[in-house]
Amino acid sequence: MARLGNLxxxxxxxxxxxxxPVTVREVHEALAVERDLAYTTVMTVLDRLAKKGVVxxxxxxxxxxxxxxxxxxxxxxxxxxxxxxxxxxATRAAALVRFVDQASPxxxxxxxxxxxxxxxxxxxxxxxxxxx
Numbered sequence: 086m087a088r089l090g091n092l093x094x095x096x097x098x099x100x101x102x103x104x105x106p107v108t109v110r111e112v113h114e115a116l117a118v119e120r121d122l123a124y125t126t127v128m129t130v131l132d133r134l135a136k137k138g139v140v141x142x143x144x145x146x147x148x149x150x151x152x153x154x155x156x157x158x159x160x161x162x163x164x165x166x167x168x169x170x171x172x173x174x175a176t177r178a179a180a181l182v183r184f185v186d187q188a189s190p191x192x193x194x195x196x197x198x199x200x201x202x203x204x205x206x207x208x209x210x211x212x213x214x215x216x217x
Contacts, residue, residue, distance in 0.1 A: 106150035
């Protein structure tokens, strides 16, 4: 997944909060309440997000509806992974230490819980499936 600019993030906040796929008009109306924004700008942003794979575009009559390709948590995880992938071994380890050092107590607890869950999953024996 790609990094998002400010307007892309605002558009995605609306897409993520929607209970069903949204149209350009729906996104434009929601965003235009707080800022002067052209309909065509929102259409261009959604088109770019579709090309980046952040949203899925589905034809609905003469218009398109857009839905998130993944949740916000997946986008953030992908960005974190991308940042780590760009670092060498020692730098990667140092970056992880700094990240954890800057975590709030709640974030540190969430990290410990996630690591315990990963460890538990890895420790489970894998079931073999019979070959045909």
